[in-house]
């Protein structure tokens with residue numbers, strides 16, 4: 251794809267300037283059967299945009315086969331099923347902006363759900379900024395592809411918590427075996443809860459997170475050792491059977507055998523005579539009992555067949571599947587690793603991670619109750635989780651973090667709007683973004699009385715929030 255070269259060249263450019271950048275003249279495919287609207291939109295675009303208008307999805311499919319586009323503008327007044335098919339096919343490859351005659355939150359959400367990057371109204375006021383919006387969407391798309399979606403993953407609450415705990419504890423994640431007698435589970439939760447360390451629980455329920463964090467370049471892998479796993483199911487929950495190699499029973503005792511060093515004969519017990527000497531039945535002679543004549547070493551004797559042996563026979567059974575009694579040569583070997591934070595990459599996301607931490611501290615100092623990743627539940631509905639909810643007396647503050655994902659943003663906004671209607675308190679809600687957000691999001695925040703806090707710097711965000719408290 252010719253685009254790759256472009257992406258590489260553009261990265262430094264984007265970071266320096268957050269506003270309206272023309273990387274190039276954009277090729278935009280505009281699908282709308284309203285010919286008058288087509289004219290209006292073409293009139294509103296600047297010379298940095300080249301609009302290719304067509305009047306149906308059918309012709310759009312055809313055009314897209316033979317030509318590359320930077321952005322697609324798609325009118326929403328087409329049957330939903332057709333729109334879905336179209337979005338499905340193209341939204342991953344080319345950013346799509348939804349266009350509509352009406353300011354309808356439902357249509358906007360539908361568009362977002364299908365993968366639209368933004369939603370624009372065919373009204374003069376909105377169209378004034380259409381060139382800026384198209385360039386922004388195009389830049390965001392490049393940025394997103396550059397980042398390999400890594401920061402997007404920070405919207406995953408579990409990943410955030412694991413990273414937070416790794417930073418706070420300064421400890422690595424270590425793979426180890428932890429199998430125990432089933433009837434003897436004793437867990438002291440006190441310490442874990444006091445420090446609110448949740449990473450272990452999250453990791454045990456979502457083992458894939460480690461892989462994701464490595465892929466995101468947040469963790470380094472270090473080999474520790476290898477261990478035995480079931481050849482059938484790869485489980486490390488292995489039971490070791492120890493037995494007599496003669497009769498195969500697992501019923502034996504350990505004792506210290508005495509060996510006569512001169513002839514190598516082994517005695518299960520020694521008889522010391524009056525003179526302090528011991529008889530070697532092999533040499534048929536008495537020897538002084540000291541370390542130059544005799545040594546002692548651990549031995550085992552079978553309680554069933556009396557066979558003696560120095561090492562019990564070992565075979566393995568799997569506690570997770572039905573395989574029993576396999577030998578070490580049948581076993582599968584697996585690696586145990588240690589995962590350490592890569593600090594340079596973590597620094598890039600620290601503000602994102604610690605935003606909530608700082609906010610929490612601020613409100614706790616004001617004696618608010620603070621809940622992170624909290625759901626609001628009544629008889630009929632579960633809303634959230636919201637990134638943070640703080641409350642005291644009649645006051646409730648709800649915080650959400652906006653992301654690049656339009657659908658995520660819109661669903662959070664709708665949930666806040668719904669929550670506000672059924673909680674009988676004085677609610678203020680805030681939507682925080684660490685970088686620009688979508689136009690439609692700004693509009694809906696205004697409509698639903700949610701305070702937008704769009705700042706790059708942590709301190710600025712806190713400062714701005716304090717003004718509203």
Ligand SMILES: [Zn+2]
Nearest residue numbers: 494497552555
């Ligand atoms: Zn035996």
Ligand SMILES: [Zn+2]
Nearest residue numbers: 510513530533
């Ligand atoms: Zn001897």
Ligand SMILES: [Zn+2]
Nearest residue numbers: 480483568571
């Ligand atoms: Zn198994």
